[in-house]
Amino acid sequence: MLSLSFKTLSPFLSFSPPKPQPKPLFPSNYHQISLCSNATSHSSTLQTERGLQFEVGNSFFRPESFTGRDLAVLAAALYKRSKPELRVLDAMCGCGVRSLRYLAEADADFVLANDGNDENRGLILSNLSQIPRFSGDNKRWVVTHFDANRIMTECYLQRDFFDFIDVDSFGSDSSFLRSAFNALKLDGLVYVTSTDGYSAGGHRPHNSLASYGAYVRPMPYANEIGLRMLIGGAVREAAVMGYCVTPLFSYYSYHGPVFRVLLRMDRGKLTDIRHYGFISYCHKCGNSLAYSWDELGNISCPCSEAKSPRSLVVSGPLWTGPLHQASYLTDILNLAEEWGWIGEGVGLDLEKLLKQMIEESNPDLPFGYTKLDEVASRAKVNSPPLRTIMSALQKRDRKAMVLEIFMEGYAACRSHIACNAIKTNCPMTTCISIMQELQDQ
Numbered sequence: 001m002l003s004l005s006f007k008t009l010s011p012f013l014s015f016s017p018p019k020p021q022p023k024p025l026f027p028s029n030y031h032q033i034s035l036c037s038n039a040t041s042h043s044s045t046l047q048t049e050r051g052l053q054f055e056v057g058n059s060f061f062r063p064e065s066f067t068g069r070d071l072a073v074l075a076a077a078l079y080k081r082s083k084p085e086l087r088v089l090d091a092m093c094g095c096g097v098r099s100l101r102y103l104a105e106a107d108a109d110f111v112l113a114n115d116g117n118d119e120n121r122g123l124i125l126s127n128l129s130q131i132p133r134f135s136g137d138n139k140r141w142v143v144t145h146f147d148a149n150r151i152m153t154e155c156y157l158q159r160d161f162f163d164f165i166d167v168d169s170f171g172s173d174s175s176f177l178r179s180a181f182n183a184l185k186l187d188g189l190v191y192v193t194s195t196d197g198y199s200a201g202g203h204r205p206h207n208s209l210a211s212y213g214a215y216v217r218p219m220p221y222a223n224e225i226g227l228r229m230l231i232g233g234a235v236r237e238a239a240v241m242g243y244c245v246t247p248l249f250s251y252y253s254y255h256g257p258v259f260r261v262l263l264r265m266d267r268g269k270l271t272d273i274r275h276y277g278f279i280s281y282c283h284k285c286g287n288s289l290a291y292s293w294d295e296l297g298n299i300s301c302p303c304s305e306a307k308s309p310r311s312l313v314v315s316g317p318l319w320t321g322p323l324h325q326a327s328y329l330t331d332i333l334n335l336a337e338e339w340g341w342i343g344e345g346v347g348l349d350l351e352k353l354l355k356q357m358i359e360e361s362n363p364d365l366p367f368g369y370t371k372l373d374e375v376a377s378r379a380k381v382n383s384p385p386l387r388t389i390m391s392a393l394q395k396r397d398r399k400a401m402v403l404e405i406f407m408e409g410y411a412a413c414r415s416h417i418a419c420n421a422i423k424t425n426c427p428m429t430t431c432i433s434i435m436q437e438l439q440d441q
């Protein structure tokens with residue numbers, strides 16, 4: 001048993017030494033330093049995901065999170081295609097399903113499967129035993145039961161860095177970010193999860209301030225705000241350590257609810273603060289605007305400036321930049337197709353999700369989404385079907401052509417975050433008129 005004090009393992013170390021090339025695999029005694037050395041019994045509850053079988057016993061396992069796991073495995077596999085090796089740290093592995101999938105599907109060279117609850121040990125060991133523990137002289141997987149901050153900090157102190165770190169936490173992810181960044185290789189990926197829906201909804205601004213450094217107010221596109229809050233918090237935490245992080249994709253699922261973001265970390269400073277600022281929403285007119293730090297003094301909405309300034313709410317600082325990289329998502333979609341994960345009976349949901357996320361990446365689209373119920377209530381009409389309003393927005397140039405003005409239609413697409421909502425660059429007042437015109441037709 002290793003005797004390390006929590007003081008020496010503090011995740012709040014303020015220095016970040018240069019990151020060398022990957023060190024040899026975990027020392028052979030790593031197994032012995034886990035808190036529990038005996039396999040415990042577990043009740044048998046067999047699950048299958050993408051053809052792989054595993055038991056979940058009494059561990060925390062959500063079958064509905066399989067899409068989040070699919071995305072993680074695809075991202076890890078894509079990483080391996082361009083790098084010499086793939087070392088994964090599954091910091092909160094539950095029953096070990098992701099570790100198993102990283103090994104079996106993403107062909108990870110090494111997986112460290114950690115879960116703070118040592119009662120999951122027997123379960124994880126038996127699930128992972130489907131994969132030979134050794135590849136030649138090298139261990140392919142190891143199971144430990146430390147607090148996630150402790151194991152990640154220990155890896156960092158041993159200069160044992162990882163390519164891909166999965167932090168699948170309960171509640172907020174923010175207390176694990178610093179040690180995750182420390183344990184990550186440069187150009188490595190971290191997949192973070194938060195289930196902190198209350199903070200995203202703006203109902204606990206003091207909590208969001210404490211966890212993410214962002215004062216969040218209620219806004220109609222709260223779940224997107226949740227993703228932006230999570231990315232913003234990571235951007236700030238990374239900047240403190242001299243790193244910059246870029247979101248490759250951001251995924252919200254109402255099962256939980258769960259907010260997941262895949263971030264790439266590199267060395268760099270927070271010099272470009274264009275995408276780290278403030279978002280305002282006017283409850284009176286329904287329009288939103290993004291503000292940079294140097295525009296802070298000018299936050300106002302023309303409609304409410306004189307009459308009711310209380311209708312304007314501002315949240316931030318948050319990530320105001322793109323939620324996804326379209327080219328990265330296209331690579332993910334292509335890989336999913338190559339693996340036969342897309343198509344009738346196997347992956348319609350995954351295909352739909354990835355295609356929607358790619359559409360959301362259109363640079364013409366602003367942040368946020370517009371709920372059709374909100375437009376209908378402002379227009380005092382019944383909401384038309386989503387497809388009807390979307391095509392009306394996209395064909396908005398018809399009237400302009402009559403006036404011989406060249407004008408493109410508005411950009412519009414569905415949002416993967418909310419089912420009866422659209423992302424569009426059309427102002428709320430025009431959305432209202434279009435909906436009223438549709439009602440009159």
Ligand SMILES: C[S@@+](CC[C@H](N)C(=O)[O-])C[C@H]1O[C@@H](n2cnc3c(N)ncnc32)[C@H](O)[C@@H]1O
Nearest residue numbers: 060061092093094115116117146147148168169
């Ligand atoms: C959401 S579950 C993980 C589910 C798993 N990743 C999956 O996809 O099925 C969170 C897990 O984190 C573990 N956990 C919670 N807090 C932890 C901590 N501070 N350090 C390590 N593990 C922790 C819990 O025991 C639980 O198994």
